[in-house]
Each structure stands twice: as structure tokens, then as C-alpha cells.
Amino acid sequence: MNLLIVVTISTLFVHKSECSLGDHSPYYQRCVEKCGLVNCTDDGLHFTDYAQPFYLELLQWSCEDECRYECMWKTVDAFHDRKWRTPQFYGKWPFVRFFGIQEPASAFFSVLNFYAHSAMITKFRREVPSDSPLYWLWHSYCIVSLNAWLWSTIFHTRDFPITELMDYACGFSVVLMSCYCMIMRLFRNGPNFLLVSITTFFVAFLANHVAYLSMGGFDYGYNMMLNIYIGTFTAICWFGWSTYNRVRQPYVKKCAIFVVLAGLVMLLEIIDTPPILWTFDCHSLWHLSTAPLICIFYSFLIDDCKYLRKLEQQREDKKLK
Structure with a gap:
């Protein structure tokens, strides 16, 4: 037992919830959208001009995933600058990946x-x-x-x-x-x-x-x-x-x-x-x-x-x- x-x-x-305060915020959504337009192919899977480290590619971090990760931290910083509480993203707290x-x-x-x-x-x-x-x-x-x-x-x-x-x-x-x-x-x-x-x-x-x-x-x-x-x-x-x-x-x-x-x-x-x-x-x-x-x-x-x-x-x- x-x-x-x-x-x-x-x-x-x-x-786990489908959306949380962080990923639902306009700041985060605009950030992800802009990042995708600048860095990703149309399907969101690959980078237009960037070579991923092999371990990120091995674990299937797509270009869209990378945008979400980077924008997550930008959103956290934006929340903290306004003295707001740390938001969750897609039902999870932000974690530093290793x-x-x-x-x-x-x-x-x-x-x-x-x-x-x-x-x-x-x-x-x-x-x-x-x-x-x-x-x-x-x-x-x-x-x-x-x-x-x-x-x-x-x-x-x-x-x-x-x-x-x-x-x-x-x-x-x-x-x-x-x-x-x-x-x-x-x-x-x-x-x-x-x-x-x-x-x-x-x-x-x-x-x-x-x-x-x-x-x-x-x-x-x-x-x-x-x-x-x-x-x-x-x-x-x-x-x-x-x-x-x-x-x-x-x-x-x-x-x-x-x-x-x-x-x-x-x-x-x-x-x-x-x-x-x-x-x-x-x-x-x-x-x-x-x-x-x-x-x-x-x-x-x-x-x-x-x-x-x-x-x-x-x-x-x-x-x-």
C-alpha cells in the first residue's frame, strides 16, 4: 500500500485548468504572438533563423513552446514590476527549466x-x-x-x-x-x-x-x-x-x-x-x-x-x- x-x-x-491569470493576460498573448511572427515558421514548430541546443530539440521544444517560455518570464517580470502576485500559466507556476x-x-x-x-x-x-x-x-x-x-x-x-x-x-x-x-x-x-x-x-x-x-x-x-x-x-x-x-x-x-x-x-x-x-x-x-x-x-x-x-x-x- x-x-x-x-x-x-x-x-x-x-x-489543472485550461487557462490561468498569466497566460490569459493580454501582455502574455501579445508577446507570444509577436515572438511567433518574428521567429517561427507558419506551423510554429521550427525557427526561421536559430539553431536550438540538441537537448531542447531532443525534448521537442518547438518554436512556439520557446516563445511561451520566454514570454512567461517577461510576463512574470511585468507582474512583479506592478507589485502584483506571481501568476500561473496554463494551471502551473513558472519554473526555470534545466x-x-x-x-x-x-x-x-x-x-x-x-x-x-x-x-x-x-x-x-x-x-x-x-x-x-x-x-x-x-x-x-x-x-x-x-x-x-x-x-x-x-x-x-x-x-x-x-x-x-x-x-x-x-x-x-x-x-x-x-x-x-x-x-x-x-x-x-x-x-x-x-x-x-x-x-x-x-x-x-x-x-x-x-x-x-x-x-x-x-x-x-x-x-x-x-x-x-x-x-x-x-x-x-x-x-x-x-x-x-x-x-x-x-x-x-x-x-x-x-x-x-x-x-x-x-x-x-x-x-x-x-x-x-x-x-x-x-x-x-x-x-x-x-x-x-x-x-x-x-x-x-x-x-x-x-x-x-x-x-x-x-x-x-x-x-x-
């Missing part, structure tokens, strides 16, 4: 989360025997999480409609996977028919949601609320289960700590202020804060799998007697 809350907002992400990366801090911290999952699943494999209960379930969870953080990195590197869709869809897949893993942990001894039915339901639900997001306009509100409901439900169940088993299984306190800390750092997503040094906004700091939590959750998974394996061995020993 690690990225449970971790991505309850990674898909809660941010309700080698063509639109949101360098969020992109880097997404890589950090990816690394945390990779490192912890390696530790998991080293300490947990492969015949332990739920061994492959948590591997599946890790794969889904790695995929989500990969697309988060790509999206924060370059924001295109397809990268946005994949970021939101994969973020939701982690929230749903977290809920699925929680249910499978609670009902792991249930009949096979029940477990197969639960699995089928979750797969169908994910496919339906992604198909819905892919059709027509992106429904940010629906996607956000669905993530909140599922993530909150999963967090409550994990916390309740941990509280109930805290005496018999002392290690479950790690799960409870994870849920509480994940909920606290999620408050960063509520704060909406201009980025520090035009690089570190609250969303990127949220990505930074989730990386250490991954270690706590995997530590719980390692202890839990060892506990379940010990229970199975005790049952087998009783049968032999």
Missing part, C-alpha cells in the same frame, strides 16, 4: 522514488524467501509503482497530453493496486473463487477508468475524487488492521506510522505557492518526502511476509505431529 497515499494525490496531483526539463525538482524527486522502490524490492528479495505468502503480490505492487514513478518523471520532464494521461492513469493504478493488495492481505486465506473475483473486478475497474480518461476531455474532478475515496478507504483499513493487531504483531506499527506520515506529508499538496528559486514547489517537496516513506513500508512488508511464513511453517509442523 505504500504508494497508497503516496499516489492518492499523485493522481489527485493538481486540478536542460529542457520543465519541472526539474519534481522530475528528479520522482526518480528518487523510483530508486527507493528498486532498492527496497532488492532488499525484500534478499531477506524474504521466495516461498513466502504474498511474495509475488508485493513484487507486482512494486512493478506498478515503478511504472507510475517512471511516468511521473516523464510527465514532469515534458508536459504533453499523452504524458499527462499516462501520469494520471499510472498514478491511479498505484492507488488501486494499494487497495487491492490490502484486500488480498486481509482475505488471503479466502476461497480461490473469491480471490479470483476480487482480482477480476480490480483489473476491469482500472481498464474502465483509463478508457474513460482517454475519451474526450480529461475529467480532472472525477479522477481526483476517485483517488481520494479509494486512497482514504485503503488508509483507514490499513490503520485499523494495524491497530487491531498491534499486540500480536508488534511490527505492524511500521504500517501505522507509514499511514500517518503519508497523510501528513500529503498536506504539502494543499499549499499552493510560487516555487522557491523557481524550482522547488510544494508538489516537488511532496515527491521528496514520499521517498523515505517507501523504506518504512517495505520494512513492514518484509516483517509481514516473514511472519506469515512462520505461521505456515507452524501449521505444517502441527499437521506432521
